[in-house]
Amino acid sequence: TSTPAEAPAGDKQAPAGEEQGGTDADADKPADKDGEVKVAFITQSLSNASQAYAWTQFQKYADDYGFTVTVFEEDYDAQNGVAAIGTCIAQGYTAICINPTDPSAMIPSFMEAQEAGIIVGMYSSEVPEGNEKYRDFMCGTDDYMAGEVAAQTLMEEFPDGVKVVQVGGQSGHSAQIKRNDGFVDTIKDTNITLLDSKDCGAWASEDAMAIMEDFIVAYGDEIQAVYCHWDVGATGCIEALKNAGMDDVYVIGVDGCSVGYDQVIEGTQALSIGQSFSQMTQDAFDNITKIMKGEDFDEVVWTKLDIVTKDTVNDFPYPEW
Amino acid sequence: MKRDISARFTRSLRNNLVLVGIIALIVVTAIIEPKFISSANLTNVMRQLWPLPFIALGMTFVIIGGFIDLSVVGMISLSGVVAASLINPLGQVGAILSGILLGGMMGYLNGFVLTTVGAMIQAEVLFITFGMSSIYTAIALLLTNAETLRIARSTKPYNIFTALGSGTVGMIPVVLIVFLVILVIMHLFYKKTLAGRSISLMGGNKEAAFLTGYNVKRSMRLVYTISGIMSGMGAVSLVSRVTTATATSGIGYETNAILCVVVGGTSLKGGKGSVIRTMLGVLLVVLLGNCMNLLGLSTFMQTVMRGAVLVIAIWLDNRREL
Amino acid sequence: MGENILVVKDVCKYFPGVTALDNVSIEVPRGIVYGIVGENGAGKSTLMKILSGVYEKDGGTVVFNGETIEHTTPIQALQRGLSIIYQEFNLVNSMTVGENIFLGRFKENRGMRGTHKKARELLDSIGSTINTYTMVGDLSASEMQMVEITKALSFDSKLIIMDEPSSSLTSEELKRLGIIINQLRDKGISIIYISHKLDEIFEYCDIVTILRDGRVIDTKPVGEYTRNEMIAKMVGRTIENEFPPRAHFVAEPLLEVRNLNTKKLKDINFTLHRGEILGLVGLVGAGRTEIIRALYGADKARGHKIFLRGKPVNIRNPKQAMRAGMGLVPEDRKHEGLILPFSVEGNITMASLEALTKYGIVNRAAERDIAKRQIDSLSIKTPTQTTKMISLSGGNQQKCIVGRWLEIEPDILILDEPTRGIDVGAKYEIYLLMNKIVESGGAIIMISSELPEVLNMSNRVLTICEGRITGEFKPEESSAEEIMERAIG
Amino acid sequence: MNIKIASQRVWGTISKQGAVLAILVLMIMMLFFKTNFYTAYNWLDMLRSAAILEIVAFGVTVAVICGGCDLSVGGTLSFGGIAAILLINIGFPIWLAIIIAVLGGAFVGFINGFLVVHQKTEPFIITLGMGMLLKGVCQVLTDAHPLPSKVPAFMEISNSKFFASIPSLVVYMVILFAAFHYLMRYTSFGRNCYAIGGNYEVAEYSGIKVIPTKWAAFIISGATAALAGVLLASRMNTGSSVYGDNTGMLVNCGVVIGGTSFAGGVGGIRESFIGLFVIQILINCMSMLGLDSYYQKLFEGILIVTIIGLDCFFRMRKRESV
Numbered sequence A: 001t002s003t004p005a006e007a008p009a010g011d012k013q014a015p016a017g018e019e020q021g022g023t024d025a026d027a028d029k030p031a032d033k034d035g036e037v038k039v040a041f042i043t044q045s046l047s048n049a050s051q052a053y054a055w056t057q058f059q060k061y062a063d064d065y066g067f068t069v070t071v072f073e074e075d076y077d078a079q080n081g082v083a084a085i086g087t088c089i090a091q092g093y094t095a096i097c098i099n100p101t102d103p104s105a106m107i108p109s110f111m112e113a114q115e116a117g118i119i120v121g122m123y124s125s126e127v128p129e130g131n132e133k134y135r136d137f138m139c140g141t142d143d144y145m146a147g148e149v150a151a152q153t154l155m156e157e158f159p160d161g162v163k164v165v166q167v168g169g170q171s172g173h174s175a176q177i178k179r180n181d182g183f184v185d186t187i188k189d190t191n192i193t194l195l196d197s198k199d200c201g202a203w204a205s206e207d208a209m210a211i212m213e214d215f216i217v218a219y220g221d222e223i224q225a226v227y228c229h230w231d232v233g234a235t236g237c238i239e240a241l242k243n244a245g246m247d248d249v250y251v252i253g254v255d256g257c258s259v260g261y262d263q264v265i266e267g268t269q270a271l272s273i274g275q276s277f278s279q280m281t282q283d284a285f286d287n288i289t290k291i292m293k294g295e296d297f298d299e300v301v302w303t304k305l306d307i308v309t310k311d312t313v314n315d316f317p318y319p320e321w
Numbered sequence B: 001m002k003r004d005i006s007a008r009f010t011r012s013l014r015n016n017l018v019l020v021g022i023i024a025l026i027v028v029t030a031i032i033e034p035k036f037i038s039s040a041n042l043t044n045v046m047r048q049l050w051p052l053p054f055i056a057l058g059m060t061f062v063i064i065g066g067f068i069d070l071s072v073v074g075m076i077s078l079s080g081v082v083a084a085s086l087i088n089p090l091g092q093v094g095a096i097l098s099g100i101l102l103g104g105m106m107g108y109l110n111g112f113v114l115t116t117v118g119a120m121i122q123a124e125v126l127f128i129t130f131g132m133s134s135i136y137t138a139i140a141l142l143l144t145n146a147e148t149l150r151i152a153r154s155t156k157p158y159n160i161f162t163a164l165g166s167g168t169v170g171m172i173p174v175v176l177i178v179f180l181v182i183l184v185i186m187h188l189f190y191k192k193t194l195a196g197r198s199i200s201l202m203g204g205n206k207e208a209a210f211l212t213g214y215n216v217k218r219s220m221r222l223v224y225t226i227s228g229i230m231s232g233m234g235a236v237s238l239v240s241r242v243t244t245a246t247a248t249s250g251i252g253y254e255t256n257a258i259l260c261v262v263v264g265g266t267s268l269k270g271g272k273g274s275v276i277r278t279m280l281g282v283l284l285v286v287l288l289g290n291c292m293n294l295l296g297l298s299t300f301m302q303t304v305m306r307g308a309v310l311v312i313a314i315w316l317d318n319r320r321e322l
Numbered sequence C: 001m002g003e004n005i006l007v008v009k010d011v012c013k014y015f016p017g018v019t020a021l022d023n024v025s026i027e028v029p030r031g032i033v034y035g036i037v038g039e040n041g042a043g044k045s046t047l048m049k050i051l052s053g054v055y056e057k058d059g060g061t062v063v064f065n066g067e068t069i070e071h072t073t074p075i076q077a078l079q080r081g082l083s084i085i086y087q088e089f090n091l092v093n094s095m096t097v098g099e100n101i102f103l104g105r106f107k108e109n110r111g112m113r114g115t116h117k118k119a120r121e122l123l124d125s126i127g128s129t130i131n132t133y134t135m136v137g138d139l140s141a142s143e144m145q146m147v148e149i150t151k152a153l154s155f156d157s158k159l160i161i162m163d164e165p166s167s168s169l170t171s172e173e174l175k176r177l178g179i180i181i182n183q184l185r186d187k188g189i190s191i192i193y194i195s196h197k198l199d200e201i202f203e204y205c206d207i208v209t210i211l212r213d214g215r216v217i218d219t220k221p222v223g224e225y226t227r228n229e230m231i232a233k234m235v236g237r238t239i240e241n242e243f244p245p246r247a248h249f250v251a252e253p254l255l256e257v258r259n260l261n262t263k264k265l266k267d268i269n270f271t272l273h274r275g276e277i278l279g280l281v282g283l284v285g286a287g288r289t290e291i292i293r294a295l296y297g298a299d300k301a302r303g304h305k306i307f308l309r310g311k312p313v314n315i316r317n318p319k320q321a322m323r324a325g326m327g328l329v330p331e332d333r334k335h336e337g338l339i340l341p342f343s344v345e346g347n348i349t350m351a352s353l354e355a356l357t358k359y360g361i362v363n364r365a366a367e368r369d370i371a372k373r374q375i376d377s378l379s380i381k382t383p384t385q386t387t388k389m390i391s392l393s394g395g396n397q398q399k400c401i402v403g404r405w406l407e408i409e410p411d412i413l414i415l416d417e418p419t420r421g422i423d424v425g426a427k428y429e430i431y432l433l434m435n436k437i438v439e440s441g442g443a444i445i446m447i448s449s450e451l452p453e454v455l456n457m458s459n460r461v462l463t464i465c466e467g468r469i470t471g472e473f474k475p476e477e478s479s480a481e482e483i484m485e486r487a488i489g
Numbered sequence D: 001m002n003i004k005i006a007s008q009r010v011w012g013t014i015s016k017q018g019a020v021l022a023i024l025v026l027m028i029m030m031l032f033f034k035t036n037f038y039t040a041y042n043w044l045d046m047l048r049s050a051a052i053l054e055i056v057a058f059g060v061t062v063a064v065i066c067g068g069c070d071l072s073v074g075g076t077l078s079f080g081g082i083a084a085i086l087l088i089n090i091g092f093p094i095w096l097a098i099i100i101a102v103l104g105g106a107f108v109g110f111i112n113g114f115l116v117v118h119q120k121t122e123p124f125i126i127t128l129g130m131g132m133l134l135k136g137v138c139q140v141l142t143d144a145h146p147l148p149s150k151v152p153a154f155m156e157i158s159n160s161k162f163f164a165s166i167p168s169l170v171v172y173m174v175i176l177f178a179a180f181h182y183l184m185r186y187t188s189f190g191r192n193c194y195a196i197g198g199n200y201e202v203a204e205y206s207g208i209k210v211i212p213t214k215w216a217a218f219i220i221s222g223a224t225a226a227l228a229g230v231l232l233a234s235r236m237n238t239g240s241s242v243y244g245d246n247t248g249m250l251v252n253c254g255v256v257i258g259g260t261s262f263a264g265g266v267g268g269i270r271e272s273f274i275g276l277f278v279i280q281i282l283i284n285c286m287s288m289l290g291l292d293s294y295y296q297k298l299f300e301g302i303l304i305v306t307i308i309g310l311d312c313f314f315r316m317r318k319r320e321s322v
Ligand SMILES: Nc1ncnc2c1ncn2[C@@H]1O[C@H](COP(=O)(O)OP(=O)(O)OP(=O)(O)O)[C@@H](O)[C@H]1O
Pocket: C015, C016, C018, C019, C020, C038, C039, C040, C041, C042, C043, C044, C045, C046, C047, C087, C284, C420, C421, C422, C449
């Protein structure tokens, strides 16, 4: 039997007082352990297809960068994320890429991780304003932007104003909250009227469908557009509209997954706002490499959102998830 | 004499609280929001029901038998995923049948595990089925990698699914007709057959049933199998309705189904209950959601209301027996 | 303060269908041992439970230590100085011996250590070596009894009631009990001592009261009784026509049981004949119920052989027992017999449903007929056939269970305490039913704690003591005294 | 001789508590892998991760020992944290906010106690409903947004370290463990709880005030859950309505896994600690080994079914033994 492996890198080398990882001083640090660079991907939930796909991207690019990658799942419970970061510290990980259920809840853990010399990267999500110092970088698109894009598209598409309903994701989840806030903040003082807005109990298309059906009863033909927080939920909305014989409603979904693409191609969904996880992952890996080498890096790397409509759908590779 | 009539009235009122609740709900909502009683909304409600009635139907048998089944979450998820993914290899009929069959098998497995380890009280059963649910969900996740399966992607025809999901005969959804047939069958099964009777005997008093020559363990496996089959059917109706399947689609149905059964007046102590009353419970719960949506109540308030209804329903049910 | 610690005057207690106590009066002086005897069901325990506040009395007065007591609760009784060792164990199995002795008095003893220390002292004082840290659930019945006694002693009591304290003691422990009783008497503490074992009564008691059917039959100093007189007064009944004439249809052997063993039973062998009523007699806890449950396949037993009509049969569960032609009316009506949320009809037809089922479907019309037939023939008093079982009286509930079996005409009907809690009239009807069954060629095994009932109804009686068959009698040819002697062991 | 007795005792503990066995198996298994499982940091970290749920479990254990069960702790947990942060954000001193939050939890427990103890309803279903209701309340309070604390000092409570390396949460857990252990083992309240759960009637006859005691057990359970919620909110610097989503089921499950039976009267704080810790160790081991989280779910389910199932099985064997 083996004796326990060497004590975690962070544990040994991080005296309590040390401040802030990710600077030049730490450059040599992670590589010391038989050259293995361990990167953790901490995600809200692997039951969520987008996150499961993002994880495949981590695995795909890990070899190119010489990383070993592991995934941790929060299962939509921030406590699990905190526990995962603890494990990463114990195991001496080099870097963490995290897409947390609740970013603000992670700040204390980020402090610890940095104390232990671990590179902390936000992935597809940003920390609350004013807390930027607790993470080393952020890659991807924030869900808030998805909401903004949805609102902007509506403004372009309906310059004379439009009546829209919003079908939210699971109540209380960061994606739902940000996609909502981005949208609501942007349409303020515009000629877009938000007729009604409701969240789901879970990320379940039947929930979205039920809400949409009730919207149809309540508002009927007034509804000109639907903003649904995720493409699979949009499927439910589309089914509800189909059943009600309302074919000309402008449906917006977020995710850019294959379901969304299909619907855009079929013409039932007008717009899917996609995120390129492969790009995001590469950006994150680039940043980690740069930080390890002590090179300059961009603290925030925005990944462009894919605006997938019938006209642009062929510009993007068909998503693998 | 007058006292007698009024006493009888209060008693029947108390015994039919669900009906009273439903009527009150309809009247109040109709006054505030006239759209509620429009035909569009009626169709709407008839569509929104699914798959809850199936799940609640299965759960009724488990609860009448004196147990509880939290594994419906996993069973719905796995059955749904399997049914959706088998359309291509097996064709739609095969897919539907295998979804239902798989549900039955999982249910039987639950019953088998429970009788083998001798879990005979509700609390033991509660946690073991909870664990089984995790197992089924995990398998569904492993099969799909959490991806959403769309039946529209299948190369084989899937018109039965479409018919179940959104087809109507006149105003009545196809799935409702299918369900009513099943409901009648299950009602007759419960009322008329020996197997049905032995379920409620088991729920009423396991020891007495055992001493009178009933095979309690077999009845136990039976109720779980029924719950499994109903979860399978529910999963198929769910997949048809939303045209997608995911490995987590069963979440929340366990509490909702228990809510419907209890609100319908089937006692958690087991032994007595009614399949039809459960349907009233389903109706009340779904109408409540629908009303709150139409009245513009926030999602949050709806959660509060559901919890309050559950607590009050159980409390009243309990008082009725005191 | 008089010289009597306890004066009970004209106390009555009624249970549905039963008069458990009928104007009972006793006076217990200080510093003596007061014996109460009487057959099973005479009302001894009921009287004690009224004194200790478990039951509410329906009439009469109780004066304890000069204080007239209207209402009392178990804890108030204890605080006044009246403690009781209940007939049924009154211990928490999942707690230690020490804690059980001082249950609810943790604080007074300054915590766990004090509790165990005091418990140790008390146990030592009665010469018991039970470890105070043992779980009560792991103790033997006799050790539990010692714990109960210790618990009663732990209160600063003026009167200690012992309701059959010796029923599960070993002879060694019994000797120690005698010493304890003498010690207590010397301290001026009174004891009410209830037992079926007359030797003990004669050895320990000063005054003895005989109860029968809830009435005081006689009270005098123990020296003035002879043993035979006492037994005669306990069992002697003069009420006419309480039992129908005994049936005499005994024919060829129907059932043979060989080497039935369980944890509690040792080598049970007996034969049951067609047309016979076989009575099992024994004290509470002797193992009668265990015999019939094992026989019926409800409990696991090992190594036994059962022959039915000369052929070996295998009975591993009640279903197989039913197929072999047996039926069981269990002793605990509520927990083992009835389905309370069900209707009268549903309860009656339970056992016959299989026969009424064709292609899995129960013939409801036939079911209703059956229920109607049984309700009529047993004259079960119920508003309607669909009335809920829970609203029937005990006797009528019992008749439903008997009716359940009558319908399928089993060859062998096992009746465990068939008349418990049932009034005289209903009892008589059940006796008639029993005779009818044997008349038509069936056989009955009957357990009853009421000796006269067994003796008058049975063709043959087996006495059971501590899991063994200790004797076989023909009631016509033997006296009740003889039989009781064997049952006591 | 002594060794024999000692080994018998060890074996007795193991066979009585499947969770201990499971922990041993996991610990031995981890010897064969090259991980940092066996480091002081990891163990402290595991303890810290487990701390919140453990604290909730201590309270729940009190209710379970009395023969109850409390599934509403998830809702109470969220509620406690949210209430504390709401109050702190509007300027209450931290200590006062914490006290009020804990009192709020106690009030929830009071209502549970009223329904379960006083009105004699089925505890698990009524507390399930209560949990749902509370979740709704939390959503209403926060608009379903996470609610960060505006006072930095609040965060210090759960995120500081004692003696340079021991996380404060671990210290709190140890203190509360000791307090609850003392309460249940060495006070008359605790012993009365065991008596009530062990045999309700006997407890009543022995002069124990059964209703107030059992009621108090629910109040303790609620207050503890709220306290844990405050600590969690401090740990996260945030209060949120989603924090308690899995807590109720998980904690009660852990308590049962530990060997505190729902029948009441047996088990204890130590057992519950182990029951929840085994889940934590399992998660930690699987994370260390980099196991896919779908497999984690699978193994969690298998663990629950196996341990509770074996428990039932041995109890059945004991009942039926010849
Ligand atoms: N809780 C009860 N409900 C109905 N009937 C009861 C109840 N308790 C006792 N009885 C009836 O009251 C009568 C007296 O019972 P009790 O227990 O006092 O007898 P006992 O003299 O103690 O007999 P034993 O020697 O068997 O202990 C019996 O007929 C019994 O069936």
